[in-house]
Amino acid sequence: MNDFLPDVIIRRLPSYYRQLQRLEAANIEQISSSQLGEQMHQTASQIRRDLNCIGAGGRQGYGYRVSGLKRHIGKMLGMDREHAMVVISSKGIGQAVLEDVAMMGGPFRLLAIFTDASLQTGGETPEVLVLPAAQLEAFLAAHDVEIAVIAVPSAEAPAVYDRVTACGIRAVWNFAPVDLDHDNRRATVVNVHLMDSLQVLSCKITQR
Amino acid sequence: MNDFLPDVIIRRLPSYYRQLQRLEAANIEQISSSQLGEQMHQTASQIRRDLNCIGAGGRQGYGYRVSGLKRHIGKMLGMDREHAMVVISSKGIGQAVLEDVAMMGGPFRLLAIFTDASLQTGGETPEVLVLPAAQLEAFLAAHDVEIAVIAVPSAEAPAVYDRVTACGIRAVWNFAPVDLDHDNRRATVVNVHLMDSLQVLSCKITQR
Numbered sequence: 001m002n003d004f005l006p007d008v009i010i011r012r013l014p015s016y017y018r019q020l021q022r023l024e025a026a027n028i029e030q031i032s033s034s035q036l037g038e039q040m041h042q043t044a045s046q047i048r049r050d051l052n053c054i055g056a057g058g059r060q061g062y063g064y065r066v067s068g069l070k071r072h073i074g075k076m077l078g079m080d081r082e083h084a085m086v087v088i089s090s091k092g093i094g095q096a097v098l099e100d101v102a103m104m105g106g107p108f109r110l111l112a113i114f115t116d117a118s119l120q121t122g123g124e125t126p127e128v129l130v131l132p133a134a135q136l137e138a139f140l141a142a143h144d145v146e147i148a149v150i151a152v153p154s155a156e157a158p159a160v161y162d163r164v165t166a167c168g169i170r171a172v173w174n175f176a177p178v179d180l181d182h183d184n185r186r187a188t189v190v191n192v193h194l195m196d197s198l199q200v201l202s203c204k205i206t207q208r
Numbered sequence: 209m210n211d212f213l214p215d216v217i218i219r220r221l222p223s224y225y226r227q228l229q230r231l232e233a234a235n236i237e238q239i240s241s242s243q244l245g246e247q248m249h250q251t252a253s254q255i256r257r258d259l260n261c262i263g264a265g266g267r268q269g270y271g272y273r274v275s276g277l278k279r280h281i282g283k284m285l286g287m288d289r290e291h292a293m294v295v296i297s298s299k300g301i302g303q304a305v306l307e308d309v310a311m312m313g314g315p316f317r318l319l320a321i322f323t324d325a326s327l328q329t330g331g332e333t334p335e336v337l338v339l340p341a342a343q344l345e346a347f348l349a350a351h352d353v354e355i356a357v358i359a360v361p362s363a364e365a366p367a368v369y370d371r372v373t374a375c376g377i378r379a380v381w382n383f384a385p386v387d388l389d390h391d392n393r394r395a396t397v398v399n400v401h402l403m404d405s406l407q408v409l410s411c412k413i414t415q416r
Contacts, residue, residue, distance in 0.1 A: 005415065010408055010412065014403065014404035014408065015401075015404065018404075075414075077407045077410055078407075078411060078414035146413070147409065147413075171410075173405070188412045190405055190412070192405050194400065195222065196219075196223065197381070197400050198381060199225065199286075200218055201381050201396065201398040202285055202287070202315075202355075203218050203221060203284055203286060204218065204379075204396045204398070205286065205354070206284065206286035
């Protein structure tokens with residue numbers, strides 16, 4: 001595995017993985033860079049550059065084997081092992097994550113949601129503990145948790161970040177509209193800036 | 209306004225806007241590209257290139273006026289006018305968007321949520337209608353709505369997309385893990401791929 005894989009390539013890997021899942025589901029065994037490029041709205045040379053970069057060169061006149069490429073990228077994305085998660089939430093996003101995790105399944109296993117709000121559990125959602133926020137430290141001490149999902153208002157997020165990293169959490173998926181720990185010194189943080197995405201839409205329709 | 213502003217720059221504008229809001233809130237009136245670069249973990253020359261590209265050149269030895277630059281970028285992001293929105297949701301994400309919109313305020317005004325699930329309203333959330341999904345067309349015919357938020361499972365999303373675009377909606381913020389209308393022929397679509405973001409985190413900790 002290349003330790004210096006640039007962020008810009010890492011960020012494109014999930015869409016390759018998604019497309020390869022679709023191809024595999026359609027029983028397509030083999031694909032060329034130009035076909036893949038057409039489906040993903042990229043140039044064939046961009047596809048070849050990206051895939052070369054992750055050590056997946058295609059074969060001249062054949063292209064890529066769908067299942068092998070999917071497995072390779074899946075491994076890079078950590079899809080081949082389970083990731084235990086907890087959510088710390090004071091908002092409805094806890095409910096949303098609960099339902100999303102139920103839908104996506106895969107290697108992400110949500111162990112518990114820490115919230116002082118009431119959530120609707122049951123129905124389509126899997127077995128997930130809903131616990132008061134005060135029990136966070138005790139739970140993290142007793143369970144092997146890899147990822148903490150922070151979904152609280154901006155003002156509360158740094159304190160929650162301090163709490164989870166003090167408990168040894170080294171990976172944070174952050175929904176609060178604030179940048180936590182820019183240098184990723186205590187944990188690897190990936191920010192979901194929902195407002196940014198809405199502003200990108202607003203910018204595009206404003207320019208239209 | 210530049211009609212051909214590249215996507216890669218549009219996607220960076222919200223973080224400029226966020227940083228300038230912070231600076232303005234801290235009563236900082238003027239900033240150089242190197243200071244801004246340091247705060248945003250970018251090089252000064254990247255900052256200058258981006259801002260030149262949007263027609264906001266700094267002044268040699270002075271830099272940028274915070275309030276003017278914030279207003280300029282805010283205008284590009286459509287922050288200077290109201291955007292009426294509806295959410296179509298069969299998941300808890302409706303609840304999350306409801307609460308997020310309440311928190312962020314600004315120019316995004318949520319008129320109604322169409323869902324057949326039960327949502328908790330009231331409390332901190334603003335006045336938002338919660339209506340059965342079957343009333344979508346009648347509501348869109350009677351109200352001036354700019355943005356539709358699609359937050360339903362993948363299998364249902366294309367049908368919802370057809371329904372809102374048939375009603376004249378030209379902007380879609382899509383939370384379903386499926387690409388709708390790649391060529392943006394019927395509407396401008398911005399996709400929020402939550403799973404992609406979680407996979408980026410998983411990739412980074414896997415490589416660590």
